[in-house]
Amino acid sequence: MSPDGPTKPPSAAPLSEPISEQADPHILLDAVSVGYGETVIQRDLSFGVRRGDVFVIMGGSGSGKSTLMRSLIGLLAPQAGRILFDGESFWDALQHERTRRMRRNGVMYQSGALWSSMTLEENVALPLEQYTNLRRSQIHEVAVYKLALVGLSAYCDYYPSEISGGMRKRVGVARAMALDPDILFFDEPSAGLDPLSARLLDDLILELRESLGATMVVVTHDLASIFAIADDSVFLDAATQTMLTTGNPRDLREHCEIKLVRDFLSRGGE
Numbered sequence: 420m421s422p423d424g425p426t427k428p429p430s431a432a433p434l435s436e437p438i439s440e441q442a443d444p445h446i447l448l449d450a451v452s453v454g455y456g457e458t459v460i461q462r463d464l465s466f467g468v469r470r471g472d473v474f475v476i477m478g479g480s481g482s483g484k485s486t487l488m489r490s491l492i493g494l495l496a497p498q499a500g501r502i503l504f505d506g507e508s509f510w511d512a513l514q515h516e517r518t519r520r521m522r523r524n525g526v527m528y529q530s531g532a533l534w535s536s537m538t539l540e541e542n543v544a545l546p547l548e549q550y551t552n553l554r555r556s557q558i559h560e561v562a563v564y565k566l567a568l569v570g571l572s573a574y575c576d577y578y579p580s581e582i583s584g585g586m587r588k589r590v591g592v593a594r595a596m597a598l599d600p601d602i603l604f605f606d607e608p609s610a611g612l613d614p615l616s617a618r619l620l621d622d623l624i625l626e627l628r629e630s631l632g633a634t635m636v637v638v639t640h641d642l643a644s645i646f647a648i649a650d651d652s653v654f655l656d657a658a659t660q661t662m663l664t665t666g667n668p669r670d671l672r673e674h675c676e677i678k679l680v681r682d683f684l685s686r687g688g689e
């Protein structure tokens with residue numbers, strides 16, 4: 420916590436408890452600005468992610484959700500502020516400490532980002548080969564286990580082109596879990612999926628939260644997903660280039676003082 424950080428703007432009135440009062444947040448953002456070069460996309464982001472929560476980053480297209488995600492997963496240095504994992508400032512750490520932290524963060528990319536020339540098992544095994552000293556037989560065991568966790572144990576020898584889009588996403592999740600992360604990041608997990616496959620993926624996220632106890636950070640603007648999975652959320656606004664609020668999306672839909680947020684969460688009359 421930064422005692423001398425800038426004061427929060429009055430617009431960012433969180434419905435949930437203020438970050439300073441959250442016990443031991445897993446991830447903490449302290450006056451973070453993100454963007455590219457001189458261009459600021461989001462500024463003054465201050466919020467916490469509780470350990471074991473599914474936390475959703477929501478907002479309209481172009482509001483900066485993926486940009487913020489890049490800073491959270493270690494690919495884009497913030498322009499200002501601090502991002503803390505377990506109380507340690509990520510971007511102020513030495514390179515080797517950052518690398519160690521990044522290994523504990525599992526990331527599922529939008530497309531699943533699988534290698535088409537490798538079987539599903541080989542895809543899941545890749546991070547284990549890159550980052551561990553496990554023997555080949557142990558890697559095989561772990562990869563098969565992770566594929567079983569996402570319901571694909573019968574498909575280990577298949578190639579990505581031989582399975583459905585929803586199954587490819589599941590493989591992406593299995594690979595993101597290969598190194599037993601304590602935080603899993605998902606960028607638009609349901610993008611490109613039919614509603615049924617998207618709901619199955621939501622169910623998987625909730626199952627994994629239960630069984631692994633991992634913290635999940637999910638970027639999505641899929642309302643059904645938001646209401647199905649989110650314990651907590653932050654709303655990013657493109658026009659003001661900052662967060663408008665944080666809180667449980669169901670609470671925000673009913674009680675948020677900001678009409679834009681209520682409208683966003685009431686689209687389609689869910």
Ligand SMILES: Nc1ncnc2c1ncn2[C@@H]1O[C@H](COP(=O)(O)OP(=O)(O)OP(=O)(O)O)[C@@H](O)[C@H]1O
Pocket residue numbers: 455460478479480481482483484485486487640
């Ligand atoms: N590599 C980049 N360099 C410069 N500007 C970028 C880059 N990537 C994204 N932007 C800009 O940053 C802004 C936010 O983009 P971002 O992809 O983070 O939004 P988003 O909320 O994820 O949108 P969507 O819901 O459409 O995925 C946009 O104006 C975009 O044009």
Ligand SMILES: [Mg+2]
Pocket residue numbers: 484485486
């Ligand atoms: Mg995006």
